[in-house]
Amino acid sequence: MFRFKQRGAIQYLEAEGISALDLVTHAFCTRLGGVSEGHFSSLNTGFRVADREENVRRNLSLIADSFSIPASRLVLMDQVHGDRVCILDGDGPSSGSFPACDGLITDRPGVAIGIKTADCVPLLFVDPVRRVIGVAHAGWRGTALRIATRVIDLFEQRYASRAENIVIAVGPAIGVCCYQVDTPVYAAFSARPGADRFLHPCRENGRWMLDLALANRIALIERGAPAGNIFSDGHCTACRSDLFFSHRESLGMTGRQLNFIMIKDGCR
């Protein structure tokens, strides 16, 4: 179950299955509560859109202040629609650098790791036993590359996690109602187990409707994550462009919402 909450001016969704662990602060931010205007109204966190940089910086600091993220401890990525996952440890990337990857993992308390989205699937991971967190950005390319399972691979390899302990929240993304795809995307998924569950032919010839969130869920379950540990939000970013930035619905002229997770200071 996901619930809307508010801190300061920021309205966001929280996954109860993650909150119940009492280990992390996390949020799937909406587009509401920021200072950007027009297409980027109002909590845009994307620098690579035509928004004013000062507004993006202001929005990021509004989020950091609202969630008590220590100054310059919000680590984001240069998201490239790949399957590379970076580890944030003593030698890893720090805030201010933007590693070119689509997943981040850390066990450092007080460091927020985030993903920016506008239709792509944001995934947050927590292993409450080994006290490790992760994020992944899964558009169709990342989903086809199974980036979500790469996060579990690295949890196991680097932190001795067990897949059965990992709790995962799948945030708001474009829904199967609105995500029409063409042949190259269909071809990337059609041979996958369970493809008939997340890929449906539509009335238009040569087009399909893709359920990205479900494709990620199925891949995670195949990789060993218990279905009962995966919490999915049902909001479609395109249907609810009043609440969320949607690349598809806006024909590309829109902002990016922030989704983040942070181990609470003292939880170590």
Ligand SMILES: [Zn+2]
């Ligand atoms: Zn929709």
